[in-house]
Amino acid sequence: MKSFVTANVIPYRPFAWKNEITGKVEGFDVDIIKAIGKEIGISVNVQATTWEKIFFNLLEKQCDLVIAAMTITKQRLETIIFSDSYLTAGQIITVPKDSTIKNLNDLEQKSVGVLKNTTGDFIMKDMKELHHLKIRKYPSKTKAFASLQNGETDALVIDLPLAQYFIKSHPDLELTIACNMFTTENYAIAFRKESLQLRENINQGLRKIKENGIYQEILDKFF
Structure with missing residues (x-):
């Protein structure tokens, strides 16, 4: 071949x-x-x-x-x-740089963004009742990350590579990864x-x- x-x-x-x-x-x-x-x-x-x-x-x-x-x-x-x-890869939490969220437990009663029908979506669905989360689902990365900017969400649960690429491409947005991967x-x-x-x-x-x-x-x- x-x-x-x-x-x-x-x-x-x-x-x-x-x-x-x-x-x-x-x-x-x-x-x-x-x-x-x-x-x-x-x-x-x-x-x-x-x-x-x-x-x-x-x-x-x-x-x-x-x-x-x-x-x-x-x-x-x-x-x-x-x-x-x-x-x-794996799931991580992305937040604004001035956020106090550092891990999954800090998401208690917070508004959390996810990409619809992704691993993050499924994981947060399972955690919703336990941590009293308000889940917001987005059809695209652009809309999901924008939600952090406008205060619609407190955190975004998403694949590590997607977060790394977006943060690297948009340094002006002042976003950061809050924790290590919690899935693999x-x-x-x-x-x-x-x-x-x-x-x-x-x-x-x-x-x-x-x-x-x-x-x-x-x-x-x-x-």
Whole structure:
């Protein structure tokens, strides 16, 4: 195999989005898979798609692999296989820099923002009654972070990489991460079950970019 097609969900900054000027898909996931491809001598063709179509495209052989900030889960392992993890993520609390919130217990009776239908949403739903939380659900990161600015929420529970990227991109907003991750999620590249050799090749390339420093360069670029 001299090339492969990878599916990336867009728009999902900082992992993948379409450059409005060039029309090309860019992002952390794109840089990672291209760096891996270069190490193992395989060219990468990026296919932009939506989350709703991503598993269908893989299983119907419209792409060879999927890299889309996808968490390894038991349910997904029933139908697909994964590479080694290329990023460890988890839920954190984002707050204004002058906030007194430092951990989960400090959220007691506070207004907490989450992204709808995400891990943060599900976790806060379980904690709502215990900590008397007022949960506000948002359809996008932009609206969720804006809620911290305008005082609509006291804190935002969200994936660490998303918070890191947003805070780095908007230093004027004076937001900070209040605590260490309180969940752990491993992002990995997905393949069809029969693609064992391709998975091994990708794992080999992933190990190489971690060893030679390229992975760290990409990590620092976005986070």
